[in-house]
Structures are given as C-alpha cells and as structure tokens.
Amino acid sequence: MAEMTVEQLADAMYEMIKEAKGMKKYKATDLQKAMAERFGADKQTCKQAIRLLMDSGRCIYTYFGGSYIEIPPDQPPAP
Amino acid sequence: MERRTDIGPPHYTKFLPPVIQKNYGKWKYHEGVRPGVMVHVAESGDKLYTIRAASPRLLSVQKIRQYCDLADKYCDGYLRFTSRNNVEFLTTKEENIEPLIAELEAMGHPVGGVGRAISNIVHTQGWIHCHSAATDASGIVKSVMDDLIDYFTGKKEVPGKLRIALACCLNMCGAVHCSDIAILGIHRRPPKVMPNLAQMCEIPNVVAACPTAAIRPAKVDGKDTVEIIEEQCMYCANCFSVCPALPMADAELDGVSIWVGGKVSNARSQPMFSKLAVPYLPNNPPRWPEVGQTVRKIVEIWVEHAEPDERLGEMIQRMGWPRFFRLAGIQFSKEHIDDYRYAALSLKRTAQVHQA
Amino acid sequence: MAEGKKYVTPKLDELEKGPWPSFVKEIKAAAQKSPMAAALLGQLEQSYDEKIGHWKHGGIVGVVGYGGGVIGRYSDLGDKYPEVAHFHTIRINQPAGWFYTTEALRGLCDIWEEHGSGLTNMHGSTGDIIFLGTTTDQLEKVFSKLTALGFDLGGSGSDVRTPSCCNGMARCEWACYDTMKVCYNLTMAFQDEIHRPAFPYKFKMKMAGCPNDCVAAIARADLSIIGTWKDEIQQDDEMIKKFADEGLDIQRQIVSRCPTRCMDWDGKKLTINNENCVKCMFCINSMPRALAPGKERGAMVLLGAKAPIVQGAQLSSVLIPFIDLEDEESWNDLKQLLENIWEVWCEEGKNRERVGEFALRVGFGNFLEAIGLEPRPEMVAYPRDNPYVFYQTAKKE
C-alpha cells in the first residue's frame, strides 16, 4: 500500500468522524488506531494529521469526562 | 503578528530575585524569625527573609496589584505563591519585615502558616465555578480558617504540622485524600435520568462510566435511555461527569464528610490516606457551623495529645481508633467500615486491639 | 467596563467578616469593574440560599489548535444572570516554583481586567494560574496577549497536565535535585502532549526535591519525582551536641522515632546505620544544620497516584528507585520511559482509565515488561503473598 500523506490521512479521519457524528465520538487514540489498521499509518503522521484538522478548524477538541475530536457544530451551542 | 503556540511558560530564572539566582542550590539552613517569617541562610552568608501571608486563593486583579505594590516597595519587585496558595514576600532586608507585616495585616492578610502551624486550606471551586459541587469550597474554608486563625498566626502553639484540605466532590481536585483533616463534599442521591439523555450522551459510554455497574441500558416509551440500579449507586458522580443528563445535586441530601489522619510527607511514617471520621454533616451556608465545630474539636484533640511533630494520623495509630472516636465524641457507624475493593485490608486482622 | 448590576447578598456579606481574607471581598472588588463578577455574586448568593450549585459543564470551547487550557462553563440560570451565562476558565502554565516579578503579574492582571471577570485563582490545584470567567469571543484575544507576554496555556482534558514542582534549590537546603529545572524541561519537552489531548485520560507530573514532598507529588501525580540520596546522611557532631545541650532529648524525640530504628545515641555521639536508613527526612527535619541529606543525590520516580475517580484512590509506587537527573543520559532515559508508558497506555488503556489503574488492571509485572523495565524489589512493599501465580513458562511453549 502506498504511504498515505498527512493530508490524505486527515481526510480519512474527517470522513470517519463525519460518518459517526451523533452516534459515536472518537478520541485521538481511536483515530490513530483506525488509521494504523486501515492504512498502516504510523503514529507520528497521525498526530500531524490531527493537528492539521485542528489548525484548519475542520475539527475541534471537545471535553466530556475525556477529550474527543469532533466536527464543530454549525452554531455555537448554548447547552 | 504571527500567532505563537507551544511556547511554554516563561523561564523561571527571569523571576528569581538576585539573591536566589546567586545562591541557587547553595542554601545552608533555614530558621524561624517570628511566626510567619523565616530566614534562609546561604553558604555565602547571604540571607533571604520570607514573609508568608494568608490568601483566599480566589484573588481579584485589584488585590494582585496591591501585592505587587508591596513587593515593589519592600522586595525589589519579587514575590511568589506557595503550594498551599499563600503569598510569600521575599527580601534580603531585615528592616523591611515589620513594616511589610503591618501593611499586610492592615490589608486583611494575616502573616503565619510557617513551621509548626496550621497553614491555608488547599481547596477547590465549589459553587463559584463547578458543575459537580456537592458543597461550596470558599465559604467553608473562610469559616474554618476564621475559627482556626490563632493556629495560623502562631498565637496558639501546635505540636507540628496539620494540613487541612477541602474538595467539593469526589473528583477531589485538591487531592484531599492524604490530608490530616479532609473536608469532602458528598452527594447522597442517585442520579436522575433526564428524558433527553440519548440526545446528549452515548449510552455505552454512560454505562461504562459506572464503577459499580449500577447503570444499564433501558427503553422508556420506546426511546433508548438508561436506568439506575439505585441500591448499587455509591454517589460518585462519575456518570454525571461523562453525561450531563444525569444530575446528582440535591439541596437537602448533599453535604459534607470529614476524613482524618492522611499525610504525604515521608517523615517517620509512610504517606497515608485519610480515613472517614464523620460520614455526613449538612450544608448550612453561609458558615457551615457543624463543619467548623467538628474540625475544631479534632484539632484540639491533636493539640492536646500529639507528641512533638506527630501528625494526626500517627497520633491516632498510636492511641488507637476506638480512643479517637471516643475523644471526638463521634458515633462509630456502618458507614465507617469499608465495603469497596480493598475492604478486607481495613478490618482488624489481629488480636492486638486498643481496648477503649 | 461599566459597573454591573448590584445584587443583595446578605449570606455572602456574612463572609466578609472575620480575620481570614475574604473571597467575597475579592469578588466585590472585581465587581467594581466587571459586570460578570457582579453577576457571579448574584448567582452565588442564590446557591447559598438554595444549597445547590448552578454551573453546567461541557466543553467545545478553546483556542484554535489546542484541546487543553480552556474549560467551558455555563450557568443554568443564564436568563437571570446573563453576564455569567458563559463563564469559561482559562488555565495558564505557571512559572516553575510560582516565582514572579511584579512586572509579569501586572501584565497578567491587565489582560484579565480587559478580557475577563478580573477573578483569578493563584493557583489551581494542578499548579496553573487560573483565570475564572470569560466568554468565547475573548479567548483568542487573551491567548494572543498571553503569548506576547511570554505565557502559554496549561493542560486540561485527556492530556499531560501542567507539571508543577516545589521551590527546590531556589530556597531549600534539602533539595536533592533541581526540581525547577526538571519541571521546566519536562514542560518544554512535552508542549504538544500538554496542548493536544491524545491520551485515555489526564496525566499529571509533580516534582518534589526531597521526601518531605511539599507538593504532595506522591498523592496527586501520575508521575511523581521525589528527591532522595544514596550515601550517608551528612552529620555535624558539634551541631548535634548543641541540640542536645539546648535540651533536645535525642534518644526519645529522634532515635526512638526513626522508622527503621537505625540510629544510636550514647549521650555524646549519634551513630547512624545508613544501610538501614530509608531516607524519610525525619531526623534531618528535626536537627537542621546538624544533619543533611547525603552527597550522592538524585531522585526516585514513582507512578500512578490519583483521586478516587474512577476505580478508587491510589498513591504512586516506585518505578525507578534512583536516577540522577543531572546528566544528559538519565534525562533521556526519563523521557524515553515516559514515551514508553504513554505508548502502552494509549494502546491498551480504557477511556478515563488513569495510568495507575491501568497498570494494576493489566498486572504491574506485565506493565513493567511492556514499558521495558526490569522488576526490582524496591518496587514492592513485600513480594506477593498470594500463590495464584500466572507462571509464564508453560504458556510460552
């Protein structure tokens, strides 16, 4: 299998998060394990991909008794 | 300007007074000067005086600026805070001590808490800032320290160190579980299940959150939700941390428990957890008189019975729990006997018993 | 900013009285300038009346790119107290040892007066500077001004929490290693791990310079580094004699209370059997200048302390009995060990399982094997007394 670039991994992660939205929330380790399994991606590249998702604003960290990676809501919520 | 990230904290050497930079790692000894004041003497002969003042930890920027004014006036612009949230003024000039103390006391910040003394109460956020709180933190701390002030300032002598900590729920943001006296906020009602739970939380996560397996998936009116096996709930609020649709707080049932005999220092005896003394006291704001009376009683027993530098936990081990309960006038109850994971280790498994 | 709405707060006013400094006075001082602080008084008074808190948690607020450092906080009485409907906390990485210049503190105050409630905690229990209460739109502004001043955010969530340490060599003759240096270096080495949560749960580090453990490392840190020494306690017989002459009952007060009974006092000379000494600090605390930690100093690394959530409270236990922490090599060993621990814990740890709970769940021996440490007798209080042994021999074949 060809090496995945950081951008490709980020896209794959984003898809994974999008598909599970509203059903399951992922932690950084969940994403990394999934990428390792699907593409043989190494930890460092996964980290960079997550950083790319965050710095670009496509994803945000959320916190509920643990830190998750999610797609930002359309509207800032008033919980 | 370019956005900077991951720069970390400022390097500490920027903030060290020159006398500390010069004598870093070369201190020879320290001794008390008067209550709340100590001097550290370096191998070079340099002296550094530390004046420790009480702080409520919750500080306005206005107060921090007043501290700064004092540090500018007396300490060449240097000061520090302690692990128990007091403020310390550092100076090489002995003549500055008295006027600095006078100004601190005029500001309402008594000086003390050094050496053999009862220092500030390490505490958490409470109703000022936390969702999880079973009691307030600042109000109890203020009330208890008002009551114990003479032990802080050195007006009343104590045998050694006695450390008090408060956490407003079992999350224990302040590591109260190893304090001589720990004041701990407790819930005593199982979580309520809000009807919209499934929209807010993942059910498998909620089920997994409970250490006693008291939560199981359920269906109500065809909708997915959870149910609580109430007899199995120990009110830890772990589920609530994971899922806000399981509120725990209850105005009448929430309250405070008191734990005693923990320590973290390795001196003489090993570090120890605090043990349950009083299972429940009511929330009684603004001053929580029941908590204050209980803490004072325990402090007084320690002051009367402890050997020099003997911590409360060491004293109780020496005199035995039966005698402690008798002296404190606390009724020993079922709640005092552990029934969680290592319960068997806490039972008396010997015929060596202090007959009270 | 305008003065906020004034609330009638008879219960809180009661807490302005008395000798201990009053947090209510602090909130009122901030309320002079901040409507948020004023509204906090109103909501808190209502909590005092009703005996119940009014905050909601949950967080999707933060600064761009970071998952730590900001804690989302909302009032459940937002309609009644709109100024605190959003009231987020910011954690700022404190300078090691909590030393400050007034210049730096004033800079922090100015930022917080302009962009927040003006209320702080000096400091939070993890060690950070805590800014209490602001709204989402202010977060980036606070962050850029903080970094301009040379400060950065601390940890929160499932990440490395802001490391903290005792004042060590800066002001204590008993420091067995340079706590502030180790704290600073670890903080800088793991900026990414502090700011971008990637663990099953939080991971705390605290450094104490000697076994007195003034920062309660053994009770509050997943990784506790505690100073100790290997060789003999340094002894000044003249000073010891002086203590005796001044009335210290060395036999009763010191010798008989040594936990390993390794001292003898013949009325003139103190003899310490250093082989039996467990370096508890007691005799040194009691006779400063007469006794001091030995010359071959370093630290002990312990793992696993935590508060009760989830499975019960734990104290840290020994992982490395002695490490010198001065030379490059031992420093790299420590960093490598941390990486190994995180690797294993991230791979196998459950959500919200602290590393101490994890190590016990998989078995401490198995955990050691996974992180590449040899088992050593220093790690246990006593060897197992339970004969149900998972012998590996048969299984491997």
Ligand code: HEM
């Ligand atoms: C009253 C004057 C002294 C002051 C103010 C002082 C200051 C301190 C300080 C700051 C500590 C750390 C504990 C804390 O944060 O409160 C400490 C610990 C200690 N110092 Fe000093 N020092 C004094 C004089 C001495 C002297 C003369 C001795 C020995 C004879 C001594 C022995 C100790 C002991 C035994 C402890 C620890 C006690 C324990 O918890 O077991 N100190 N002292």
Ligand code: HEM
């Ligand atoms: C979201 C609401 C919470 C708020 C506002 C809150 C507030 C705080 C604050 C301000 C600190 C001091 C932080 C520092 O110094 O960096 C702290 C520390 C801590 N928090 Fe919380 N906390 C919250 C939730 C929790 C939860 C859910 C847990 C556990 C499950 C928890 C456990 C702790 C512990 C163990 C500490 C530190 C203890 C130590 O360092 O000795 N907190 N918390």
Ligand code: HEM
């Ligand atoms: C030169 C000697 C020492 C210095 C400079 C020192 C310094 C400090 C300081 C500045 C604090 C914060 C205190 C406060 O805010 O009131 C502290 C706390 C503490 N000290 Fe020390 N200390 C010394 C010796 C000792 C000794 C001898 C012991 C015990 C035997 C000890 C045990 C502790 C403990 C348990 C805490 C409280 C930690 C906490 O709960 O936050 N210290 N020490």
Ligand code: HEM
């Ligand atoms: C799976 C492990 C073990 C098995 C299967 C086992 C089995 C037994 C049996 C069958 C007896 C009765 C012997 C008799 O009939 O006189 C016995 C007695 C005894 N065992 Fe064990 N044992 C185990 C572990 C241990 C351990 C770990 C200890 C100590 C730490 C221990 C201490 C004793 C003692 C002291 C007795 C004598 C009790 C008496 O005086 O009546 N055993 N054991």
Ligand code: SF4
């Ligand atoms: S101890 Fe509990 S209630 Fe108090 S601040 Fe921490 S999490 Fe909140």
Ligand code: SF4
């Ligand atoms: S409060 Fe604790 S014991 Fe009770 S249901 Fe929730 S998680 Fe389980």
Ligand code: SF4
């Ligand atoms: S832990 Fe030890 S070295 Fe650090 S301040 Fe306390 S007594 Fe000094």
Ligand code: SF4
């Ligand atoms: S340090 Fe502790 S164990 Fe060692 S000689 Fe002194 S009292 Fe005994």
